[in-house]
Amino acid sequence: MNIFKYRPLVMVSSVFLGMLLTDARAELKVGLVLEKSGKDDKSFNASAYQGLKRAEKELGVMTKTVEAPDNSAYESLQRAFAEKKFDLIVAIGFHQLEAVKKNAERFPDQKFLLVDEDAKKPNVRSVMFEEHEGSYLVGALAAMHAPSGKVGFIGGMDVPLIRRFQMGYEAGVKKVNPKAQLIVNYLGVTGEAWNNPPKAKEQALDQFQRGADVIYVAAGNSGMGVFDAAEAKKKLAIGVDSNQNWIKPGYVLSSMMKRVDDSVFETVKMMKDGKFTPGLVRVGLKSKGVDYALDQHNDKLVTADDRKKLEAIRADIISGKIKVPDYYISMKKK
Amino acid sequence: MLDSFILPVCRVSAPLILAALGGMWCERSGVIQIGLEGFMLVGSFFGAVYALNTSNPYIGLLMAGVAGMVLSSLYGMVVLRYRANQIVSGTAINLFAMGIPPFFSKIWFDSTGSTPPIPTAAQFQIAPLWITLALVALSAWAYHSSRFGLRLRFAGEHPDALQSAGVSISWKRWQGILISGFLAGLAGGTLSTYLSSSFIRNMSAGRGFIALAAVILGKWKPIPTVLACLLFGVTEIAQIRLQGVVLWGAEPVPVQWIQILPYLITIIVLAGAVGRSESPKALGNS
Structure with missing residues (x-):
C-alpha cells in the first residue's frame, strides 16, 4: 500500500486531530474587538490592547484581537469569536452597544465585556468611566x-x-x-x-x-x-x-x-478565577478608573x-x- | 492676519490643490479619475515611511509622489490597456489602496495601519507650500502654452484629430494618469510629513473627492481649479473659527450646521453661480 495515496486524507485528519487537541487544553480564550482607530491609536483602544496583553502574559490566557474596518462590522466580528467558543468577548467603545446586545442574547453561555456603555444583559459586564x-x-x-x-x-x-x-x-x-x-x-x-x-x-x-x-x-x-x-x-x-x-x-x-487596561485585565482575571460578575460597573476617581498621568515626562511641568x-x-x-x-x-x- | 488666516488657508488647501491639479491633467487627457483618494492614501503612507527612514522630508515627499504614480500605473493598465470601466476601476483602486498601508505597516512596524511619529527634525516647516506654488505655476504654463499641454488636452477633446497628427492618444492618456498619480501622491505626502507627523489609518479622509469636486468646479482649468480649492480651504478654516461662536440669539451655532458649509457651497456654486461646467468632450471614452 502506498501511503502517499492517502496523503490528503492524512493531512486533513491530522489537522482535525490538532484542533481537537488544542481545544482539549481548555485554555481560557479571550477575543478583543477594537474600534476603527485600532490598537495603535496611542489612546483609548491602545489602553484596552495593553490590558489584554498583560492578561495574556500574567494569566496565561489565549487572546486574539481584531479591529473593525467600520461600525457595521462589530456584530459579525463578535459573532465570529462567539462561534469559535471564545469564553470572553471584549467590546471596546460605545459604538458596539447594539452588537453586544444582540450577540449576548444569541450566545447566552459566553461572557461579554462592554466598555463605555451599559448593555443590561445577564452575561455582559459593562464598564463605564466617570470621565x-x-x-x-x-x-x-x-x-x-x-x-x-x-x-x-x-x-x-x-x-x-x-x-x-x-x-x-x-x-x-x-x-x-x-x-x-x-x-x-x-x-x-x-x-x-x-x-x-x-x-x-x-x-x-x-x-x-x-x-x-x-x-x-x-x-x-x-x-x-x-x-x-x-x-x-x-x-x-x-x-x-x-x-x-x-x-x-x-x-x-x-x-x-x-484605565481601560485595568478593566480588561481585571475582567479576564475574574473569568480565570471563575468569579465573573455581570452588570454595570462605574469606575471613577475613587476606584482609580480615571486619573491624571504623572511620570518622568511631565515631572518638571507639574x-x-x-x-x-x-x-x-x-x-x-x-x-x-x-x-x-x-x-x-x-x-x-x- | 497672515498667521491667523492666510497661512492656515494655504496649509489646508495645499493637499487639495496638488490632488486637484493631478485630477485635472488626467481628466483633460480624457480619463475619468476618481482614484485620487487612493493615490493620496498610499502617498501619505509611503511619504511617512521614507521621511522616517531617511530623516529627510524631501525624500519622503518625493517617494509619496512615486508611490502614487506606481498605483496610478495599475489604474492606467486596467483602463487603457484592458479598457475597463473607468468609474468601476477607480472605485476598485480606492478600495485596494485602503488595504496597502495596513499590510506594510504590519510588516514594518507591527502596527495595524499607522507609522511611528516622524521626529521634528524630519518634518517640513513651510517648503510644501512653495512646492505647491511652483507646481501650480508649472501646470498653468504647461496647460496654456506648451505643446505637451495642448496635445494632452486634445486627447480628451478631439482624440481623432490628435491621432491624425500622428500622436499616440494612449501615450497622452498614460501621461495624464501618471501625472495625476504623482501629484495626488505628493498631496498625500504633505498630509503625513507637513500637516501632521505620522501616517494615521485612512488619513486622506475624503480629501481626494473634495479635490475632484474642485476640478469640476474649476471647469477643468488650472487657475479656476486652484481657486476652487482655496474656496474649500476658506470654508474649512471658517468652519474651525465659527465653532462655538454666538452669531445670533443665546445659543452658539450648532456644529452640524457649520460642518455642512463646504458641501453647501459646492452645491450652490455648481448649481449656477459659476455657470455651466463643461467636461472635456471625450472624457470617459476609451
Missing part, C-alpha cells in the same frame, strides 16, 4: 498653567461621551479660575473625526493663536495633531485615555487616563504645588464636597 471627574482634575491643572486665562478643548466626534469630557473639564477650569475663558472645537460629526490629525492640528494652532495656553484633546488618533501644534507653538496639551505624556515630552502637561492642589480637589470629589457636573445627567434633564 467628567478625571476631566475636572485636568481642567484644574490646565487653569493653573494658563496665565492668560484662556484654555482650549478639542473633541473628536461630537457625541454625548465627548461632551461629558468637555463639561467636566470646563468645571475644573472654572474652579481654579472662575474668569477663565474656554475655546471649544469639535472635529466632526462622523467617524472620520477620530482619524484626522491635520485638521486637529489646524484647530489647535487656531486656538493657540487666539490665546489659549493649554488644550485638552479627546479625539483618538487626531490628538497627534494637537501635540504637534503644541510643540510648534511651544504651548501645552493634555492627552487622553492612555498616558500620552511620552509623545511630546515637555509639551504634554498631563493625560487624563481612562509642580509640587500643583500636585498638592490637585490632591485636595481629588479628595473633595471623592468625599462629595465637589459635585462635578455630568453631561449624561444634564442631558436627561433637558
Whole structure:
C-alpha cells in the first residue's frame, strides 16, 4: 500500500486531530474587538490592547484581537469569536452597544465585556468611566498653567461621551479660575473625526493663536495633531485615555487616563478565577478608573504645588464636597 | 492676519490643490479619475515611511509622489490597456489602496495601519507650500502654452484629430494618469510629513473627492481649479473659527450646521453661480 495515496486524507485528519487537541487544553480564550482607530491609536483602544496583553502574559490566557474596518462590522466580528467558543468577548467603545446586545442574547453561555456603555444583559459586564471627574482634575491643572486665562478643548466626534469630557473639564477650569475663558472645537460629526490629525492640528494652532495656553484633546488618533501644534507653538496639551505624556515630552502637561487596561485585565482575571460578575460597573476617581498621568515626562511641568492642589480637589470629589457636573445627567434633564 | 488666516488657508488647501491639479491633467487627457483618494492614501503612507527612514522630508515627499504614480500605473493598465470601466476601476483602486498601508505597516512596524511619529527634525516647516506654488505655476504654463499641454488636452477633446497628427492618444492618456498619480501622491505626502507627523489609518479622509469636486468646479482649468480649492480651504478654516461662536440669539451655532458649509457651497456654486461646467468632450471614452 502506498501511503502517499492517502496523503490528503492524512493531512486533513491530522489537522482535525490538532484542533481537537488544542481545544482539549481548555485554555481560557479571550477575543478583543477594537474600534476603527485600532490598537495603535496611542489612546483609548491602545489602553484596552495593553490590558489584554498583560492578561495574556500574567494569566496565561489565549487572546486574539481584531479591529473593525467600520461600525457595521462589530456584530459579525463578535459573532465570529462567539462561534469559535471564545469564553470572553471584549467590546471596546460605545459604538458596539447594539452588537453586544444582540450577540449576548444569541450566545447566552459566553461572557461579554462592554466598555463605555451599559448593555443590561445577564452575561455582559459593562464598564463605564466617570470621565467628567478625571476631566475636572485636568481642567484644574490646565487653569493653573494658563496665565492668560484662556484654555482650549478639542473633541473628536461630537457625541454625548465627548461632551461629558468637555463639561467636566470646563468645571475644573472654572474652579481654579472662575474668569477663565474656554475655546471649544469639535472635529466632526462622523467617524472620520477620530482619524484626522491635520485638521486637529489646524484647530489647535487656531486656538493657540487666539490665546489659549493649554488644550485638552479627546479625539483618538487626531490628538497627534494637537501635540504637534503644541510643540510648534511651544504651548501645552493634555492627552487622553492612555498616558500620552511620552509623545511630546515637555509639551504634554498631563493625560487624563481612562484605565481601560485595568478593566480588561481585571475582567479576564475574574473569568480565570471563575468569579465573573455581570452588570454595570462605574469606575471613577475613587476606584482609580480615571486619573491624571504623572511620570518622568511631565515631572518638571507639574509642580509640587500643583500636585498638592490637585490632591485636595481629588479628595473633595471623592468625599462629595465637589459635585462635578455630568453631561449624561444634564442631558436627561433637558 | 497672515498667521491667523492666510497661512492656515494655504496649509489646508495645499493637499487639495496638488490632488486637484493631478485630477485635472488626467481628466483633460480624457480619463475619468476618481482614484485620487487612493493615490493620496498610499502617498501619505509611503511619504511617512521614507521621511522616517531617511530623516529627510524631501525624500519622503518625493517617494509619496512615486508611490502614487506606481498605483496610478495599475489604474492606467486596467483602463487603457484592458479598457475597463473607468468609474468601476477607480472605485476598485480606492478600495485596494485602503488595504496597502495596513499590510506594510504590519510588516514594518507591527502596527495595524499607522507609522511611528516622524521626529521634528524630519518634518517640513513651510517648503510644501512653495512646492505647491511652483507646481501650480508649472501646470498653468504647461496647460496654456506648451505643446505637451495642448496635445494632452486634445486627447480628451478631439482624440481623432490628435491621432491624425500622428500622436499616440494612449501615450497622452498614460501621461495624464501618471501625472495625476504623482501629484495626488505628493498631496498625500504633505498630509503625513507637513500637516501632521505620522501616517494615521485612512488619513486622506475624503480629501481626494473634495479635490475632484474642485476640478469640476474649476471647469477643468488650472487657475479656476486652484481657486476652487482655496474656496474649500476658506470654508474649512471658517468652519474651525465659527465653532462655538454666538452669531445670533443665546445659543452658539450648532456644529452640524457649520460642518455642512463646504458641501453647501459646492452645491450652490455648481448649481449656477459659476455657470455651466463643461467636461472635456471625450472624457470617459476609451
